[in-house]
Amino acid sequence: MDELPIGRRVAYWRARRRMSQQLFADQIGKSKSWVDKVERGVRRLDKFSVLYEIADVLKVDPQVLFGGESHRQPDSVNCVDQVEVEEIRAALENYDQVVAFFEPPLVEQVSLDELRKAISHAWASFQHAKYGMVARSLPKLLRDAQSADAAYDDSAMTATERGTRINAAHLLAQTYQIAASVLRKLGEHELGWLAADRAIGVSHRAGDPLLAGVATFRVANAMLALGRARPALDLNVQVAHRLAPASGAEVTPQRLSVYGMLLLQGAMAAARVGDLATSRDLLRAADEAAERLGRDANHYWTVFGPTNVALHRAAAAVDLGEHGIAISTHESLDPEPFGALLPERRAHHLVDVCRAYTQLGDLDKAAELLVEADRLAPSEIRCRPHAHEVLTGVLRRSHGTPAAPLAELADHLGVAV
Known part of the structure; x- marks a missing residue:
């Protein structure tokens, strides 16, 4: 640029x-x-x-x-600025559904097939850490999904229209969740909380408890980012208990995935408040769910499975100050399933482990992991305030001139060497 x-x-x-x-x-x-x-x-x-x-x-x-x-800022990584965040905020401030109580909404019919394709593309882009691309598509995506959801009058719907309304609500709930996820990455935690909270309400209208479960841990993620770890822990555990699959028809890959992710997010919240016993209990329960699932999958965009449980075990260990455990967990990962995970997950994990190496004073290894994370998913490093803080921590502890790749990364991020 x-x-x-x-x-x-x-x-x-x-x-x-x-x-x-x-x-x-x-x-x-x-x-x-x-x-x-x-x-x-x-x-x-x-x-x-x-x-x-x-x-x-x-x-x-x-x-x-x-x-x-x-x-x-290299042209290949265009992060989101405050003007673009305000465009997302404006879309979230749309309250057409309240107006619909008083008069039929004047909305354009939106093709649900086209909307579904756009949302699928947004999910894929997010999980490949294309945060700028997703964020710039969000205002229109939100408006379209809101319009699709508001297009039906409950009092005069046929059975077919009722089914279409449920589908539209499902798509709107997904869109709110995408918004919540992206905003959290960008450090816009209050706005992310709003989007995730909206997703829970719409999920109920969609009649999908698993969709509501996914929205729940996104709300809890926003709480955790805002320093509300104890409420985040309680919320994750409460909903996980309600979705716990017992036997028979309840044991589906989808239910195991959502249940497992609620447990993992609960474990992270427990680690944040220093509750070692609860964090380990929740990780153990998530491990059992992952074993029942059998392999890593992406049901309901959870990327849940045995490998992701290991990644969360390492992240929880970092928050608990057990840096040696975090590193040994990382080093024992099976390279093949780890390499098959989506870029966002892998890069996020490398940043977590970088924190552990930094605390133990192995700055060369910490720098190596940051550079590798940047290679995998540049936006995870260059667009996230959290990653900037981690990089700053490595540089502050370094003596002398950092290695060229790390210095170049710091230069791109505008972090003083």
Whole structure:
């Protein structure tokens, strides 16, 4: 991005703000032809007053347009900025369903098949750590899913329409969950809590207890991120007990996966409050569920299975200060199933283990894991405030100049070496 001519940088941010050349020209008091020439490099942009006005309209730091060192960001990893977060917030502030109590909503019919494809693509993108891509698609995805859900009047529905309404509610609940997951990654925890909480209510209307279970641990994740570990623990355990499969028809891969993930998230919350016994009990129960499942799977987007249990055991050990256990758990992972996990899960785990190596003073290994995580899923490192904190911790403990790959990563993130 820094190597681009200034006109190309203006074009990039104008497009990212979803502004046409004409709209942009109107806002800075220029002609569309002037904007086009600047963006193509035909006309020079050398007046600071104009540059600052453009930066103001595009809502970016002027240094971004100048190609300043503190904003180095490779084109392949475009993280989300506050303007784009506000667009998601605006979509979440839609309360058409309340208006529908008083008058039929005026909404466009949305194709559920097309919506389902878009949501599936968003899930896949999230689990491959394409957070910027997902976040920029979320405002429209939320509006479409909300419109699809609001399109039916309960009082005058046929049986077919009732089934369609349930499908629409299911898709809306998924969309809220995607929003909650992405917002948590970006450090927008309050907004993520709102989205996850919405998902629980809509899941009930969809009549799917497993969907509600998945939404529950996303609410608990938001609570945990906000420092509310004890309520997060109680919520996960409470719902896990209600979804615990006994025997017969209840023992489905889907139910085992959701139940298992609730236990894992409960174990993480217990570790955060220093409750070693509860954390181990919950991990043991999750292990049993994973054994019954037999292998790692992605039912209800949980990525639950034996390998993910091991990853959570390592993460819980880090939070409990058992850094040696975290590292030995990592080193005993079977490379084949670990390598088959989705990039988000693997990179997240490497950051967790990096924390353990940092605490034990093995900074070379910590740096190696961070660089490897960046190779696997750049957005997991470059777009997450948590990863920035971990990198800063490694650099602070380092003596002398860090290895070139780590220094380059720090440079990309704008973290002082």
